[in-house]
Amino acid sequence: MSKFDCPQRLGVRRPGLTAHAAAKKVGRSPRTIRRWTSEPREVYIARAHEKRDRIQALHDKGLTMRAIAKEVGCSVGTVHRYVHMKNQANA
Numbered sequence: 654m655s656k657f658d659c660p661q662r663l664g665v666r667r668p669g670l671t672a673h674a675a676a677k678k679v680g681r682s683p684r685t686i687r688r689w690t691s692e693p694r695e696v697y698i699a700r701a702h703e704k705r706d707r708i709q710a711l712h713d714k715g716l717t718m719r720a721i722a723k724e725v726g727c728s729v730g731t732v733h734r735y736v737h738m739k740n741q742a743n744a
Contacts, residue, residue, distance in 0.1 A: 708735045 660741075672683040679686075704725060711721045719730045725732070 705735050707737075708732055709739050712736050712739070 672686040675686045675690075676683045704727070706730075708721055708725055708727075711724060712718075714731075717727050718725070718736065721732045722729045
């Protein structure tokens with residue numbers, strides 16, 4: 654097994670199982686476990702852009718920041734940050 658191959662017995666970390674606990678289970682370092690189980694950066698960035706676009710669309714419809722946060726499943730602060738970014742870009 655290469656040091657870059659994720660063993661099948663580990664798969665994706667279960668919620669509640671820390672990287673340290675998973676590392677102990679398979680005999681690797683916590684850093685290796687985090688590398689094995691993290692999503693690719695491109696996927697993360699695409700998901701972040703989708704969330705931003707959805708927040709901006711809901712704001713354009715006139716929803717409040719609290720309503721948008723509840724709909725999207727994020728904090729009011731995140732909604733405020735994305736709306737503020739949009740306003741700065743349009744200014």
